[in-house]
Amino acid sequence: EAGVAQSPRYKIIEKRQSVAFWCNxxxxxxxxxxxxxxxxxxxxxxxxxxxxxVVDDSQLPKDRFSAERLKGVDSTLKxxxxxxxxxxxxxxxxxxxxxxYEQYFGPGTRLTVT
Amino acid sequence: xxxxxxxxxHVSVSEGTPxxxxxxxxxxxxxxxxxxxxxxxxGLQLLLKYTSAATLVKGINGFEAEFKKSETSFHLTKPxxxxxxxxxxxxxxxxxxxxxxxxGTQLTVLP
Numbered sequence: 001e002a003g004v005a006q007s008p009r010y011k012i013i014e015k016r017q018s019v020a021f022w023c024n025x026x027x028x029x030x031x032x033x034x035x036x037x038x039x040x041x042x043x044x045x046x047x048x049x050x051x052x053x054v055v056d057d058s059q060l061p062k063d064r065f066s067a068e069r070l071k072g073v074d075s076t077l078k079x080x081x082x083x084x085x086x087x088x089x090x091x092x093x094x095x096x097x098x099x100x101y102e103q104y105f106g107p108g109t110r111l112t113v114t
Numbered sequence: 115x116x117x118x119x120x121x122x123x124h125v126s127v128s129e130g131t132p133x134x135x136x137x138x139x140x141x142x143x144x145x146x147x148x149x150x151x152x153x154x155x156x157g158l159q160l161l162l163k164y165t166s167a168a169t170l171v172k173g174i175n176g177f178e179a180e181f182k183k184s185e186t187s188f189h190l191t192k193p194x195x196x197x198x199x200x201x202x203x204x205x206x207x208x209x210x211x212x213x214x215x216x217x218g219t220q221l222t223v224l225p
C-alpha cells in the first residue's frame with residue numbers, strides 16, 4: 001500500500017514570497033489533515049478535510065494560509081505572503097472516516113523562510 | 115481542556131538498558147491516548163494506542179505503555195533499548211476526532 005505522498009520535500013523562500021505544498025493521501029482515505037510542526041514542538045493541526053469539505057480550520061491563519069481539496073483526493077496548502085515564523089515542517093496525514101485517531105503521515109515538507 | 119505534557123524533552127539511555135518516556139494528560143472525557151514515533155526525515159508512525167480497553171497496551175518494536183487513570187499518566191516503556199530506537203517520541207491525545215500532540219521527547223541511545 002502506497003503511503004501519503006508530499007512534495008516538495010524541502011523549500012527555501014524569502015519572506016513575502018508565496019509557496020505551495022502538495023499532498024496525495026492513501027487511496028480510500030476520505031479524511032485529510034495538514035499540520036504545522038515548528039522545530040522543538042509537536043505538530044499542530046491547521047486544517048482538516050472530510051472528502052472535499054472543511055471540517056475544522058480554526059487554527060489556520062486565514063489571512064495568509066489557504067488550503068483546498070477540490071476533488072476530495074489530493075490537497076494543496078498555500079502560504080501567501082510568507083513570514084519568518086512560518087519556517088516549519090508541514091505534515092500531511094490521512095485517515096479513514098471511522099479511524100480519525102489512526103492517522104498516516106507523509107514525510108513532510110521542510111520550509112525555510114529567510 | 116484537553117492537553118498532553120511530556121515531562122522530559124530529552125532522554126539518554128545506553129543500548130540494552132530500559133527506556134522510560136513520561137507523559138501526563140488532562141482530559142474532561144475518557145481519553146484515547148497514543149504514542150507516535152518520528153525518525154529523522156521520515157513520517158510520524160503510530161507506535162501504540164489506548165482506547166479504553168486493556169490498560170497495558172503493547173505496540174510495535176517491543177514498546178508498551180500503561181494507562182493509569184489515578185495518575186493521569188500514559189508512560190512509554192521498553193525493557194531493552196536498541197540503537198534503532200533513537201528518534202523523537204510524541205504522546206498524543208485523541209479528542210473530538212482530532213489529535214493533540216505533546217511537545218516530544220528526543221530519545222538518544224548510546225552504544
